Amino acid sequence: MRPPYSRRRSLTPMFDPELTEEEQIKKMVTPRIVQRRNSKDSEEVVLEMFEKICPFGCENDVVIYTTTLRGIRKTFEDCNIARSIIESHHVQMIERDISMHSGFKEELRSLMGAKNVKVPLVFVKGRLIGGADELVKLEEENKLELLFDGIPKAVSACEGCVGIRFIMCMDCNGSSKVLGSDGRRSIKCGECNENGLIQCPICC
Ligand SMILES: [Zn+2]
Ligand SMILES: [Zn+2]
Structure with missing residues (x-):
């Protein structure tokens, strides 16, 4: 039957x-x-939508400039939104926290050609993608997956810095001051940044 x-x-x-x-x-x-x-075509088409601005040496990377300062609530929340959208794709991402290191802020200023820069700002494969709003829109349109095509998968957090990418300077114990050659006056430590931090030697 x-x-x-x-x-x-x-x-x-x-x-x-x-x-x-x-x-x-x-x-x-x-x-x-x-x-x-059509992923190859589509990836190119999507990339073409964005202006060619590339953080030095990051032609094949996902770079996000952020802040972890909560001063401006909207900015802080936007950084979290942008970061978590990228993280949801499990791709490797280079995060540059401008509140941790003024050098990153200078870098962003020169990239954007402006003194006032706002974060988050995301760059993918040498293109300026934008901030949280742009990422949300791309995610909704399923275009982010195409943009991230070929980006290596994320690895677990670094043992040296637990993913913060900075560690306290050993030379000055994070005070960013050391004794000068006269042995009395303290001078600015030459090894670390304004916050007494150095970039993690293991992952950066
Ligand atoms: Zn130092
Ligand atoms: Zn590290």
């Missing part, structure tokens, strides 16, 4: 609930297949 569904299908295929489900599945699956097939 034939199973009941196949008889139903042969009789009235238009109204067969099995077929409807099939159509639904096809509808769900087809755009993904098309997207994958």
Whole structure:
């Protein structure tokens, strides 16, 4: 005896609930297949939408400039949104926290050609993508996945700095001051930044 569904299908295929489900599945699956097939083209097309501005040496990377200062609530929250969207794709990301290191702020100023820069700002493969709003929009349009195509997968946090990318300076114990050659007056430590931090020697 034939199973009941196949008889139903042969009789009235238009109204067969099995077929409807099939159509639904096809509808769900087809755009993904098309997207994958054209991923190379689409990635280029999406990249072309953005201006070529590249943090030095980061032509193939995802770079995000952020702050961990809570001074301006919206800025702080936007940084968290942007960071977590990128993290949800499990791709390697270079985070440059401008509140940890003024050198990053200077770098961003010269990249943007402006004195006033706002974070977060995200660069992917040498293009300026934008801030949290742009990332949310790209995510909704499923374009972020294309932009991240070929970016290596994220690895777990560094043992040296637990992912903060900075450690306290050993020369001055984080005070950013050391004794001068006269042995009495303290001078600025030459090894660390204004916060007594050095970039993690293990992961940076
Ligand atoms: Zn120091
Ligand atoms: Zn580290």
